Amino acid sequence: MINKKRHSIKDIAAANGVSVTTVSFVLNGKAKEKKISKAVTDKILKYIDKIKYKPNQLAQSLRTGKTKIIVFMVEDFHYFFAKLATIIENMAYKKGYKVLFCSNENKDDKSIELINIYKDIQIDGYIIIPSPGIMPKIKELIEEGHPVILFDRYFPELDTNYVVVNNKEASYNATKHLIENKFKNIGFISTDVEQTQMTDRLKGYKEAIFEAGLNEWIARFSINEKDNLSNKNLDFNIKKFLKQTPQLDAIYFATNYLAISGLKVIKKHFPNYLNKIGIITFDDLDFFEFNTPTISAVSQPHFEIAQSLMNLMLNLLNSKTKSSSITKIKLETELKIRSSSQPK
Amino acid sequence: MINKKRHSIKDIAAANGVSVTTVSFVLNGKAKEKKISKAVTDKILKYIDKIKYKPNQLAQSLRTGKTKIIVFMVEDFHYFFAKLATIIENMAYKKGYKVLFCSNENKDDKSIELINIYKDIQIDGYIIIPSPGIMPKIKELIEEGHPVILFDRYFPELDTNYVVVNNKEASYNATKHLIENKFKNIGFISTDVEQTQMTDRLKGYKEAIFEAGLNEWIARFSINEKDNLSNKNLDFNIKKFLKQTPQLDAIYFATNYLAISGLKVIKKHFPNYLNKIGIITFDDLDFFEFNTPTISAVSQPHFEIAQSLMNLMLNLLNSKTKSSSITKIKLETELKIRSSSQPK
DNA sequence: CTGAAAGCGCTTACAG
């Protein structure tokens, strides 16, 4: 490595005939507080500006224990992530933080492994979509004093910061929308995960169905190897469910990849369904907008989610006081009514 | 922070009645080389295993100048990125590296800003989809001795490691496929970016058209604010182009978000086109597979791209010798023929 | 108003 050797505080001190202490104080904006004379302060400031001095983050980190790195752990890097990532990134870098994006694939062992690594390298803060069984690990993180924010789902038994959407209410509204459009036998296709985002959507569905005195048609599939869109197993299960339940006149998918799988199956094996049954899904996707037919969907407020997460995290990082106040944010979703949920 | 104080080498040394030097040698697998007795070595190894000692990465980094972090810079976090990210992540973590994913939005200033930050924190290696004008910055990185790999596109004038696909050949084949299916007036819709991935695709198109003695119909739009799928401006331009060029009986989109925009416009303003004109696009997307009609596409080998990138990077990181050998990899794409490109 | 010095936790050249 061709070393146009980096400048160090020592160099600056030597060049200006002062001590490293003085330079450090000036660099850290403590000149006033430490009563460094204006003359010296200005001289140093001008000099660091001239040589474009940048402190060595590594040394700072070693000394202070802060790395200026935030972890952003999601389930996978598709759709939802893509919508949030750029916003998160831009907000973080603007404040001098780097973001380590990573995916836990909703697996506990991967989550734990990653968290352990990040603890080792002394990450400043954690924004996490938790996998089902990592409540103990999250608890540990919090007890050790790390700023932690969960999102998309949370652990009701754990008092922690989180940002989620109104899954239950949105699900209730989506179901009710189908009911109002005269659908009578509304299937609910979901996963068997027992996490809040999914159980709340189920609750909303059940409530609306119960209120209307209709029958429940619930299918919950296990998603082991979620290779996103090419989940043969999921396709197979949905196909089986549709075949076994010919009564259905509408389907509500609990999340977008289920809807994708469902649409694939319908187009292939039940093409007449497309114009016959109502379809709605949680979690909007760009292409639902121009699929034929266009697909009605519950749309999550990506910008608000990302913004809430980062604002909250930056607050946590800046508050010297280990403030024991916990912030829980529930954001509103929007029901995008398109053609798939119109009366048939 | 509740400090169940981390163990340090000093602690280990004290607890075992040896010096930190000895401990360090053992930790770094230099026991043999440094002739540490088997007895001492074993004792230390057993001890660090018992207390689950993990070295402080920060201190190591400060000392060695290595951070065990790789940067993976893409244009944006959609589609292409999602396909590569998990593979990259898993390969990296397995080897003890962390990955800083970031997006440059194909803007030079953002690229440069990010690279400067990463140089500051002494990132070990750079995998970059370069924005149009950062050749000087890339050159600087290389000259300073940083391992750098470009991908998706490269600078022909710069002798550097890269991983790309056979854009020109694939584009030639895609165009030829349309020609063989009797399309005579094939439009080419692309961006005005002068980067290899795009210019090569244009070349392939032109070559096939020329060979067949057909007319060229080329539209190249500027993509300023690429907010991915909701690019009103792009929609507008494509609509205008289609209106002004009624001769077209087929369209070849140079990349997937152009195809998405095009499909939206066609569905909305030229619905009869769907069954009338041929469509093919570069860069496959999951939903092209179950759009109506299914869309033919040039599919990139995501797994091979990710794997090549990481293997190459790990090689670069491990070779002590500043090997001056440059690796240039061009991977094969696959033409997925679906219904949109069938003869009409 | 400013500085000498300790220390964050490592690695390694040097000495014995």
Add this chain to the structure above:
DNA sequence: CTGAAAGCGCTTACAG
């Protein structure tokens, strides 16, 4: 075979 010590580049309590 093993250890004392310097040094990576910072921050900050302490002293004057």
